[in-house]
Amino acid sequence: MIVGERxxxxxxxxxxxxxxxxxxxxxxxxxxxxxxGGEKEVGLLAAELRMKSQLAGVTIKxxxxxxxxxxxxxxxDAIKDKAKEYEAILSMACGAGxxxxxxxxxxxxxxxxxxxxxxxxxxAQGNWAExxxxxxxxxxxxxxxxxxxxxxxxxxxxxxxxxxxxGKCEASQEKDCAWVLIYNRLKKxxxxxxxxxxxxxxxxxxxxxxxxxxxxxxLKPRMEEKSAQ
Amino acid sequence: MPxxxxxxxxxxxxxxxxxxxxxLKGTDITELExxxxxxxDKVDAVNVTDQQSSVMRLGxxxxxxxxxxxxxxxxxxxxxxxxxxxxxxSDLLSAAVLGIQNVLSLTGDLPSSGDHPQAKPVYDLDSVxxxxxxxxxxxxxxxxxxxxxxxxxxxxxxxxxxxxxTEAAYELQILKMEKKIAAGAKYFQTQAIYDPGLFEKFMKxxxxxxxxxxxxxxxxxxxxxxxxxNKNVAGVNVPQDMIDKISQAEDKTKTGLEMCSDLxxxxxxxxxxxxxxxxxxxxxxxxxxxxxxx
Numbered sequence: 001m002i003v004g005e006r007x008x009x010x011x012x013x014x015x016x017x018x019x020x021x022x023x024x025x026x027x028x029x030x031x032x033x034x035x036x037g038g039e040k041e042v043g044l045l046a047a048e049l050r051m052k053s054q055l056a057g058v059t060i061k062x063x064x065x066x067x068x069x070x071x072x073x074x075x076x077d078a079i080k081d082k083a084k085e086y087e088a089i090l091s092m093a094c095g096a097g098x099x100x101x102x103x104x105x106x107x108x109x110x111x112x113x114x115x116x117x118x119x120x121x122x123x124a125q126g127n128w129a130e131x132x133x134x135x136x137x138x139x140x141x142x143x144x145x146x147x148x149x150x151x152x153x154x155x156x157x158x159x160x161x162x163x164x165x166x167g168k169c170e171a172s173q174e175k176d177c178a179w180v181l182i183y184n185r186l187k188k189x190x191x192x193x194x195x196x197x198x199x200x201x202x203x204x205x206x207x208x209x210x211x212x213x214x215x216x217x218x219l220k221p222r223m224e225e226k227s228a229q
Numbered sequence: 230m231p232x233x234x235x236x237x238x239x240x241x242x243x244x245x246x247x248x249x250x251x252x253l254k255g256t257d258i259t260e261l262e263x264x265x266x267x268x269x270d271k272v273d274a275v276n277v278t279d280q281q282s283s284v285m286r287l288g289x290x291x292x293x294x295x296x297x298x299x300x301x302x303x304x305x306x307x308x309x310x311x312x313x314x315x316x317x318x319s320d321l322l323s324a325a326v327l328g329i330q331n332v333l334s335l336t337g338d339l340p341s342s343g344d345h346p347q348a349k350p351v352y353d354l355d356s357v358x359x360x361x362x363x364x365x366x367x368x369x370x371x372x373x374x375x376x377x378x379x380x381x382x383x384x385x386x387x388x389x390x391x392x393x394x395t396e397a398a399y400e401l402q403i404l405k406m407e408k409k410i411a412a413g414a415k416y417f418q419t420q421a422i423y424d425p426g427l428f429e430k431f432m433k434x435x436x437x438x439x440x441x442x443x444x445x446x447x448x449x450x451x452x453x454x455x456x457x458x459n460k461n462v463a464g465v466n467v468p469q470d471m472i473d474k475i476s477q478a479e480d481k482t483k484t485g486l487e488m489c490s491d492l493x494x495x496x497x498x499x500x501x502x503x504x505x506x507x508x509x510x511x512x513x514x515x516x517x518x519x520x521x522x523x
Contacts, residue, residue: 153339154310154350158357159405161336162390162420164398165463171339183397195404199412201358201372 001030001121002094003128004037004114012045013052015111016090019060023086024049024113025079025101026066027093034128037092037114039066045092045113061086070097076104083108136206142197144185149202151178157200233330233384234302238273238502239416239441245502246523247304247418247443248514249276250296252287261292264511265301271515274302274331276418276504280311283343290320294327304386305329308337313353318362318371325366325381333386333418334359334409357408360385364413387414389442391422391431392464403434410438418504420464421447423471425495432499441501448489448510448517452476486513490520497521 006012016022024046032038046064053060063086067075070093083089088109091098094116102110118130133150139157140147149155153171160179163170167180186192238245248268250261268275275296279289293303305324307317321332336356340348354362362372369380387409393399406417417435422428422444435442447465449455452475455467471488478484493503503523507514 154336154352154355156336156352156355158355158408160398160401161356162388162393162402163338163463164401165394167395167397170463171341177398179401180395180397183401187397195401196407199357199361199408202353204353 001033001119002096003034003117003120003130004031004092004094005117006036006041006045006092006114007112009048009052012090012113013049016049016060016088017053017056017058019087021061021063021086022049022088022090022111023063023065023079023083024090025070025083025092026064027070027091027097028066029069029071031092031094031097031114032066034122035126037094042066042092045090070094070100073100073104076101080105134211136211137203139200142194142200143182144189144191144194146178146182146185148178148182151176151181153178155202157202159195232382235274235304235331236384236415242501244497244523245274245441245443246272246518247274247276247502247504248272248511249278249504249506249508250292250511251278251281251508252289252292254284254286256287258287258292258295261295262299265296265299267512268514269299269301271518272505273502274304276304276306276333279306279308279335279337280343281338283310283338283340283345283348285343285345290324290327290329293324293329297328302331303329304331304333306333306335307359308335309352309354309356309359310337310340311348311351313351314362314372317354317359318366321363321366321381321383322377325383330382330384331386332363332383333388334363334414335388356387357405357412360387360409360412360414367413384415385413386416386418388419389417389435390420390464391428391435392420392424392466394464394466406435406438410440414440416441416443416501418443419445421445421458421462421506422496423465423467423492425492425499427466428496429499443502443504444493444496444500445504445506446489446492446496447506447508448513449475449485450510451481451485482513486510486517487520489517493517493521493523 024042026039026042027037042064046062049062065079069075083105088111089101090111090113091101092113098110098112119132120128120130123129135149148157153169164177167177169175169177250264277289277292289306293305296303334356340350363383363385365372366381369377389406390402393402452472455472458465459467505514
């Protein structure tokens with residue numbers, strides 16, 4: 001999932017305090033799972049904002065809504081009319097959702113309430129960790145299912161640097177050395193010999209931004225439609 | 230252009246001695262020139278560090294070039310932290326035309342350990358792929374296979390950490406050493422060694438590669454320094470008796486230098502040379518060399 005982290009209340013307040021009305025809009029998928037921007041968090045943030053506006057002696061109309069996903073156009077239909085009653089959307093989605101909000105509801109302002117952190121997993125309750133950098137060139141098969149691009153602080157694909165200490169990374173003793181993990185995993189799989197594989201040079205050409213992926217199955221009918229015209 | 234003097238030194242089978250000159254932050258090269266000229270004729274080559282510990286300073290390319298001008302053989306250190314493959318290849322071509330013949334390929338510390346922790350870490354290439362790029366430039370082509378008009382003739386080296394502490398880390402150091410040799414590393418210099426026994430064990434493994442190894446040494450200045458390195462520097466393990474010795478010494482400078490010379494004497498039969506990282510004591514390097522009987 002995409003893991004988000006709510007901005008501090010002060011940051012959020014600062015970004016909406018001059019508005020007359022704002023709709024706090026949650027996203028019911030990734031950020032709901034990581035407890036940053038789902039329905040529950042929308043309720044909490046809206047309550048906090050109402051309290052703060054009262055204490056600050058300002059009147060801001062604060063509404064609440066949550067849609068299934070802010071990265072799919074169709075889900076905005078449910079709140080399009082409601083959104084018109086507000087000056088801005090305070091989006092609790094990831095950066096993709098915040099941008100789609102601004103695009104679908106144009107010219108309404110869309111203000112982010114979260115910082116988008118990474119693509120990751122739930123390691124324990126309330127503890128999320130990055131696993132994928134969306135590099136567009138998955139090499140996991142060669143590294144025992146541990147991503148050197150993501151887990152190694154230097155994204156080294158040809159072996160570790162000299163900084164591994166007690167199996168931890170030179171960046172922080174809190175972080176595991178990716179290469180020690182890779183070695184131990186491949187050893188368990190009796191595949192240590194895979195480490196001798198030929199030199200790898202990273203290909204960043206797939207990381208040009210903005211990325212786009214078009215499934216050809218969907219592309220074909222459109223092309224036919226065009227040529228028929 | 231004649232061959233690298235460092236290469237010739239290895240070929241002559243003499244015990245090779247290298248030292249280090251760390252560029253300072255700023256443009257004043259007075260101290261650098263003083264240190265460099267003190268090391269001249271005392272060592273076979275001088276390593277010029279590349280933004281060591283990720284602290285921004287004068288560049289290793291410019292300083293390596295200055296050393297050439299002063300008649301000192303430089304080892305141009307190149308890390309992969311700050312430049313992508315286009316800049317690295319271009320800098321290597323620049324180094325070649327500036328008369329630099331030795332390159333040491335390193336991954337580079339993370340920016341978080343230096344004085345610009347907000348910098349973007351690059352690591353487009355790594356120490357292995359950089360070596361293969363150097364090999365390619367020597368053969369007259371860039372890493373995409375495009376021909377060069379005039380090729381380089383670098384003598385490339387690499388680093389290895391014989392003190393890696395876990396089975397996995399140790400085996401991976403050996404594996405990476407093999408990869409570096411396959412990618413064109415002609416010699417190695419190591420992380421600081423304090424335990425000749427451990428180093429001997431490593432050399433037994435490394436012997437098979439027939440690639441010269443320079444044992445890294447750092448003179449101890451105090452017990453605090455030793456404890457700091459044991460705690461924070463991967464692969465460095467100062468034995469307790471050495472910590473006790475420097476801690477009890479009346480003249481810590483004298484004892485630290487003596488301990489370093491003694492260590493070099495113990496390491497000498499095990500390897501092809503020594504790399505002295507004086508870390509602020511560069512002016513004392515000739516003293517260490519003399520006391521070690523080199």
